[in-house]
Amino acid sequence: GQQLNQSPQSMFIQEGEDVSMNCTSSSIFNTWLWYKQDPGEGPVLLIALYKAGELTSNGRLTAQFGITRKDSFLNISASIPSDVGIYFCAGQLRGSSNTGKLIFGQGTTLQVKP
Amino acid sequence: DGGITQSPKYLFRKEGQNVTLSCEQNLNHDAMYWYRQDPGQGLRLIYYSQIVNDFQKGDIAEGYSVSREKKESFPLTVTSAQKNPTAFYLCASSGTGRYGDYEQYFGPGTRLTVT
Numbered sequence: 001g002q003q004l005n006q007s008p009q010s011m012f013i014q015e016g017e018d019v020s021m022n023c024t025s026s027s028i029f030n031t032w033l034w035y036k037q038d039p040g041e042g043p044v045l046l047i048a049l050y051k052a053g054e055l056t057s058n059g060r061l062t063a064q065f066g067i068t069r070k071d072s073f074l075n076i077s078a079s080i081p082s083d084v085g086i087y088f089c090a091g092q093l094r095g096s097s098n099t100g101k102l103i104f105g106q107g108t109t110l111q112v113k114p
Numbered sequence: 115d116g117g118i119t120q121s122p123k124y125l126f127r128k129e130g131q132n133v134t135l136s137c138e139q140n141l142n143h144d145a146m147y148w149y150r151q152d153p154g155q156g157l158r159l160i161y162y163s164q165i166v167n168d169f170q171k172g173d174i175a176e177g178y179s180v181s182r183e184k185k186e187s188f189p190l191t192v193t194s195a196q197k198n199p200t201a202f203y204l205c206a207s208s209g210t211g212r213y214g215d216y217e218q219y220f221g222p223g224t225r226l227t228v229t
Contacts, residue, residue, distance in 0.1 A: 042220035104156040
């Protein structure tokens with residue numbers, strides 16, 4: 001099936017540092033979503049992006065829809081211990097607009113040292 | 115409060131038994147989805163349903179079955195034919211947002227252990 005390449009796979013940072021992660025694909029996407037999953041819980045939607053070049057913020061989180069429509073990145077500024085978790089990107093492929101199906105990246109595991 | 119509920123949180127079964135996982139939503143969403151998550155991996159789509167009485171196979175449907183008799187409910191049965199059923203199962207739903215049905219909202223998940 002279609003793949004999203006999410007990197008890095010894991011990060012271990014100091015509290016207060018900024019974090020950046022991204023997702024790339026060889027295919028074109030109409031929508032990019034970013035989720036956070038706490039251990040043993042379901043993913044929670046953080047940011048949704050719908051237009052190429054769109055830059056959206058949600059508190060300390062900022063995400064962008066790549067201009068080529070093949071990538072997206074998520075930045076977290078001034079990390080805090082509660083940012084710990086797994087971050088997933090998800091995209092809706094161009095041409096699958098009538099199904100609602102999403103493709104998920106493999107996730108980036110973030111650990112924050114107080 | 116509106117949301118998605120999955121029950122139970124933890125489920126244990128003996129090999130060879132079928133087991134049904136519950137998923138209910140009160141968000142008035144048309145579409146519902148079932149995913150499987152294994153340690154260190156992303157989410158893989160098992161089945162999805164865009165409307166009542168209709169559903170489609172996802173990427174890993176073998177050994178699973180679903181029904182969609184009500185808009186609010188989308189139960190998943192893990193059959194004895196599923197070779198490696200131990201996993202974390204997530205249910206999601208989506209509605210019609212500003213740009214369509216792309217924002218999926220997830221339940222808390224059910225961890226199934228089969229021994």
